[in-house]
Amino acid sequence: MMNKRYRLHVAQLNVRSLLCHFSEFKETLYERKFDICCVTETWLKDEPDYLVNIDQYDFVRNDRLTRGGGTGIYVNKNIKYREISFKLNLENTTIFLEYDQFKILICAIYRPPSVDKKFLIEDIEDSLLASIPYSENLVIVGDKNIDVSNTKGADCVFYLSALNTFGLAQLVDLPTRKDAILDHVITNTPEALKDVKAVNYHYSDHDITSFTVDVDVSHANFKYVTYRDFRNFSPSSFSDELAYSSLDEIFVLRNIDDKVAHISCVLTRLFDKHAPVRSCRITKPPAPWLTNEIRQLMNNRDRAKKKYRKSRTALNR
Template sequence: MDKLNFSHFNVRSLCSNFVAFRDFVVDGQFDIFGLSETWLSEKIASSSLTIPDYNIIRSDRIGRGGGTAFYIKKCYKFQNLELPASESGLEQLWISIKINGKNICFGTLYRPPNVNLLGCLTDLENSISTFLPSYDMLVFGSDFNVDLLTNNNSKIVLMNFFEKYGLHQTVKVPTRITNSNSSLIDIIVTSCSDMITDTETLLMDDISDHCLVTCKVNVQRKTAGVRFSTFRDYKNFNLVEFDHDMYNMDFDKIFVLHEVDDIVNHFTKLVTYLFDKHAPYKKVRFTKPPAPWITTNIKFMMRLRNKALTKFKKHKTEAAWQDYKQLRNLVTSI
């Protein structure tokens, strides 16, 4: 498989039009289908919401309304990613799938309109700061109840947040259309815009007043080109032996030569012989792509971050969590 279909849909009560929704999913052969506003509760069994050849996972709101869920084709092995309890009211559900050597993190999110946006973005920051360093790609569908067709403060805050983490919003047309107005509130966001194609919105009037947003994720396996690098190998370099051989080299000949080119050539020949003997050239084959952005300082900060996480797991204190969170966010930003 070269492309994987990912969709998000604010279903506004999964039970109300489940038969129509089930038939739509089966006919469309969707791979991963994220839902928001499922309006499910613990009284509704998942067995009553099954779709042939799909697994369902869900996260119901405690109380009326809300809720998120995923339908994932059974041919994909996935992992349900656990998150700390939300303090803001942001509803989010995340899974990971490894396909064709790519480790991809998918999310489905919903922000109730009466919940503070900044608080939700803080919770989202905690999630993506954890996921971005650990996965090759992050994709999530959401309804933040922020209209991206208007230039209000909420839109500016949300788009600045995406820019901060190098995230790209791919939906460009209205996703909720009424007799009086149209708005773009259902979105697909990714960390790798070059791997997202065919973003579409589909009217779903018989199920919900929200449009379905869908895209294709390029999961084609890419074989890294083989690279060769040649360098001097100092692994077995012995400074004492090097000094001894250098002391016994015939440097005196330099003083009997008259032409500058001859002097330089003789000196170069002697030094090259020394290094060829004590630090010979080595040719190494590389298959992994280079990662020049992972500098020595970043590696050092990663070690500090990992130590802070180990400390938090051991002591489980709020101070340890804040130390780890600060280092984690700093490493991700850098």
């Protein structure tokens, strides 16, 4: 067995205007060395990417395009990930990460105070259901504008009861804005998340909430399969060479074992030439559902997304 251990450092912040606090925020990322940092209330409106780019990080963003709001996730460039599109009521950004056999979805959701809490509950349930094809590990972060420190309040009771029904846990137990716990870390695998902290930085009235994900991957050595490669096989060429081979020498051989050995030798030599033996490493199970039609749709999606990122117009959205 092979064992690998990763420690993923994740953070979230309601930044309340990324552009206004960009220099301080960038210094925070470099200082704390977060692998992933989710941001809410970015207040971005189609500003070009270079204004909020940070060396060593990719930035996945979803702007509101009107005043306020907006979500995004900074991801260290050394991490393999892809953006997942969840159609939710509230603003959100979601990424999918895969470490060998360990997979995790991280979703940043922002609920403005004016939006009914029932939409947040619906989105959390929808996120949990939508995550099933991707991973057993789901983490939802972001400013929910529900104070879970007020455990006797009707909003808190309703909210935490719903999370419990879905098999989810809220892990932040320290104030994140003044005396209130508004910025939450929700997960269906609380045992995988460690060191949940809240640290104040002067440029936002919300604390940065951070945690680590310890990923201990144990898996067997890669499986190898051997096969004959028939991609360039020509039946006519094979038949021609077989016709001029020494196969007819079996008629002068008297021992049956010698006849079988001669036939095997001639045929193996020809197949080695026309359909050589190859070996390959199996790293993923077969996916029979991934048809050519689905692959084409995935390619179309990726091209459209790339086009929109280059030119963020309503036509390309």
